Amino acid sequence: MNEGNRSKVKDIFLMGLQMHRSLKIPSFLLFLILYSVTLSGNIMIVILVSVSPNLKYPMFFFLGHLSISDIMFTTNIVPKMLCAIVNEGVTISFLGCIIQLQFFGISLVAECLLLAVMSYDRYLAICNPLRYVYIMDITLCVQLVAMCWFLGFAISLVTVIMTSRQDFCGPHVIDHFFCDLVPLLKLSCSDTSSVILENILLATPLTLFPLVFISVTYVHIFITILKIPSTLGRQNTFSTCSSHLTIVGMFYGTLVSLYVVPSDGRSLNANKVLSLLYTYVTPLFNPIIYSLRNKEIKVAFKRYAFKKKEQI
Template sequence: MQEKNLTEVTEIFFLGFQGSQHLRFFLFGLFIVINFFTICGNLLIITLVSTSKNLHTPMYFFLTQLSISDILLTSDIVPEMLHILLNNGGTITFSSCITQFYFFSSSELFECFLLTVMSYDRYVAICNPLRYTSIITNASCVKLVVICWLLGFSCGFVNTVMILTLTFCGPNTIDHFFCDLVPLLEIACSDTFMVHLEVSLLGIPAVIMPTIIIIASYVKIASVILKIPSITGRQKAFSTCSSHLTVVSIFYCSLFTVYVVPTRGQMSTISKILSLLYTVLTPLINPIIYSLRNSDIKKALQESFHKNI
């Protein structure tokens, strides 16, 4: 027991992105710029939707929640990553690592649920437009978002509690840039079977079912759009959900690449680059996609710009 206490992990050391000083400084500057535009882009979406009456619709309400989630994720991951880059590695306490993992997993799971709700919103708008306002009401939007947040943080809590049931007695070095599930399981010195089982079972309602619902929604949406006789009508209908479809594709492709596709034997550098897709790049890309491909957002931005001149 004494030996176990002596070797119990109280700190985690992250290797981060090992390389020359010039490379690390370049990545440091690059990620600072990305983080700046990520925060500004998502805050811009939140501000525009809050201040523009034309954007007071369910779709844009859900979009503000997506932006809040992206800001939470970025704020949880990027600051520590920048510290690790600047110092060619970094140490944080085990409790800080677990806290980072909790907020990371919660925000990712919330996004899974929210993107599912957004796909349902687009399904009703395209496939049942006459009943849209009666089905997707302000009250139902708030309820759905609250449920998504509760499910996200609840599932994240379950994941975190399961991690805490493990014993960590060394080594305490993680070849990664944040506290992710797989690197934590790799340094555990107790049996991880129950954690793997819990993650697999929780993944069915949290990831697999939302994916199926999203695919089914867009299959139905596509079939309805293809029945529209005019090309202009089809383009207009598709434009209302193209931004969301793009965001869903990027998010789930990166997520499945990291967690579902087997990565044994894969270089740690490749694994870290893939992790950057959904922790750093996706929060940056989301507001860009909704800004560049959405005429309502562009119009609100122009109106806001003219008001402040």
Template sequence: MNDHLHQQKGADGNNQVTVFILLGFQTTRNVRFLLFILFFVIYCVTIYGNLLIITLVSYNKNLHSPMYFFLTQLSMNDILLSTDIVPNMLYILLNDRGCISFIGCLIQFYFFCASEASECLLLTVMSYDRYLAICHPLHYASIMNSVYCLKLAIISWMLSFPIALIGTLTTSMLQFCGPNIIDHFFCDYIPLLEISCSDTTIVQLETYVLSAPMLIIPCIIIIISYVNILYTSLRTPSNTVRQKAFTTCSSHLTVVSIYFCTLFGVYVLPTKGQSLNLSKILSLIYTVMTPMINPIIYSLRNKDIKKALPKTIHKNIFCGNLVL
């Protein structure tokens, strides 16, 4: 009965797929229920943690600095990314699989691409901010003023959405004649290409071209920034200054390493021979886990955030000004 349903909903009279079947995680019902609970908790922690970061930075003057401004931008992007992926994935886990329309698939793919691109650019801007603060401390305040920070954030967002739109429009022009089954938990780029009956050469070429400003160049800038930070820190005679520099950058470097390594593992390295389960696990890391661990890493390893938290709780709960 399920197969028949897939055929009825999968293609129209012109043999063009109008509905995709997302398989999600093919395992036993008990395991899927446990995964549902796990990912639901992760989603709640992600939303709460990132909203907490945004609130702390907004209501504490001590956190009104470029580094924390960019952190709030990253938190907003993580909320967007997680909300685009997780709710539908939870539905798939409950029902063993899920249907998504062709348009719905493209919309999910668009916001996924946009949030991934903006994440790359925002992490790059944050590394540049740390580079200026450590390598050029005397000129940092004059360069990283509020206007310049706002411009960098706007550029990061404005570049991401048009580029994501280009990739989505190109993908929408592909023909999907059947099958309409996607062995994944969301509409990702590679699974869509695998089930397309069109020639995907141009789409793949376009992806490589777009990956340069969105992935390769940001990665190079981040590496150069941290090489200079390391060089400057090692030349600093003061152990206190050196330790402060490493502490400030370690949180960001941890997030960058996890995020970019998984992205390269999925989209840049050869995928032939890569199991579907491995691909799903890697996808989970940068779509579900990274948005959750970002606020945790920045909170646990940041003294300013730790100090601001009890002050904000006291001000907004005990003083009667509820924020969250």
């Protein structure tokens, strides 16, 4: 294609979740309710961790940042997705698409690393309890969280800069509900091999290495738990990490299925469903699972609700 015949893409049309017209309004209301529940649950976790004295522990500090990541995840994607459901697609500027890709990358990498940090916290608490307080102090907690957010920002920024330097000359339609990297690169009329290589060399290890790290830490945790003589002791110890393990299974199960397992023969709708699971469903279930399985969260919520009731 000659340079003079190229028309640069200024706006991108997201096709969204394609469905029958009779399902548009029910689907919109369902996703809107779920989005509201997701925001409310994660914001409540952040508030409780910030104000409750009985939640001033590393595990809850990391949980608060995990909720912040989930808020960023859903708020970055869901509003445009809801518009696309009602209008059978939505237009987003190329700059808006790049910004959405940036925040998607930040929250994705940060969540992967935060889940690994939380597994390290559980490993120290269960396998090395006598030194836990001295190792996992506030300085280390802040450093670990700062590292998660910095790497999320830096890695996604490199990808975004390299992607934005590509020539995009059409078509301007993406058959997805957000600006994911692979669908966006399909709009490029230049060589995208450098972007793909960069993503493989940087982003892939930052999602797979945490999974390997989590697996290794939990092997040590399970070995330690099995050495506990009493059944009640084993159950109580395992309950302290069961919520985290559930979230890891949900998040990485869909992430690996979508980005690691070969997609040959898988339909675009199947990819959309898998994307929904880790961008929508996992952030929804994070606060629910932790709230239902954690006594400290329940107590903190009751105290916070009672305090607010007294102030009214």
